[in-house]
Amino acid sequence: MLQSNQFVASLTKLRIMKRKTSSQPASSTPPSSPHQSPHFPVKLNSIFDSKKPKNILKNSPAITTKASGEWVPLSIGKSELYLPLTFPTGQTFRWKETGPLQYTGVIGPHLVSLKQLENGDVGYHFHHTECEESARLALFDFLNLGISLSEIWEEFKVSDLRFCELASYLEGARVLRQDPLECLIQFLCSSNNNIGRITKMVNFLSSLGKYLGNVGGYDFHEFPEINRLAMVSETELREAGFGYRAKYIIGTVEALQSKPSGGLQWLAALRKLNLEEAVDALASLPGVGPKVAACIALFSLDQHHAIPVDTHVWQIATQYLIPELSGTRFTPKLCSRVADAFVCKYGKYAGWAQTLLFIAELPSQKAILPSRFCDAEKGNVATARQE
């Protein structure tokens, strides 16, 4: 078992003690944006504005914020959270890079920026929030700070030499605790798709939510509620480039609306089930198969040993975990086989281990890893491992 008590304790302390210790010198970086803000078809917004002028885009006079000012330190250090290995690695498509080592996103109703400070720690800054205290709680929750990354990594390192080596280069790759609805809809968009287009699709849906502000050239919105999502037609989604996933969104939103307890509550309840039950429940939604279900389970439902098995993970697994299957083709049936192998090797937090191994396979990371980590990838020609 894992003892993260001290860690939680220190966090609690952090929360309780009003930082009277004069605020960090804070490397403030107003996010001047070299980025151009993504564009969405504007027509949809106007269409729906007329239908339901409610809380959609009631853009209070454009709050254009800069994350200047103070970065409040989380006091957890880089080993607990390194932003570039946590945010742009496929867990969420809602956060944007708004500066050097700086990412901005929305948690519930709160618009927040995070920045890796010069001392390695992470600082946060709320742009738009009505209650600083609840925003902070939401942030800690979202960052999954109740779990000590370094503690669980210690166990992985002991049992796996390769993990140990990779970990020294890829410190701070944390698993987030996202909102289940947001996570579900995002990964519905992800099937058989690439990050660029997924991001575009997620941006489109996000823009239906309440506008919160602009940071670094990006507009940020609360994630739209189920009823708001239900107002979009399949045709509109297709026109927005969703392809066949349009009907997944429509179908899933309808299914959620029809839940007796309400879709939100139904989703929230999945956090209390065991992994298999949660995955089965998710898979009852159109467009949710084993891979997507595992992503949602791991990234939003506290199912820390869920393993999203895709082609990459299949490669990893057949190379290092179940070499007897190397060379064979990946089929959905083998999903559970792979997942089992990961859990067997890494235990309760296998999903967290998988996350690091997955990140190590990304082209962006391969580039900065010593070449010996890449050798085995080409094929199993020279699987020269420790023998």
Added chain:
DNA sequence: GGGAGACCTAGTAA
């Protein structure tokens, strides 16, 4: 039960 095909689309490789 499980193995092929089809499905949207943009980007890259032949």
Added chain:
DNA sequence: ATTACTAGGTCTC
């Protein structure tokens, strides 16, 4: 310049 294939899969025969 076309064609084929891939990319964080799922659904349907």
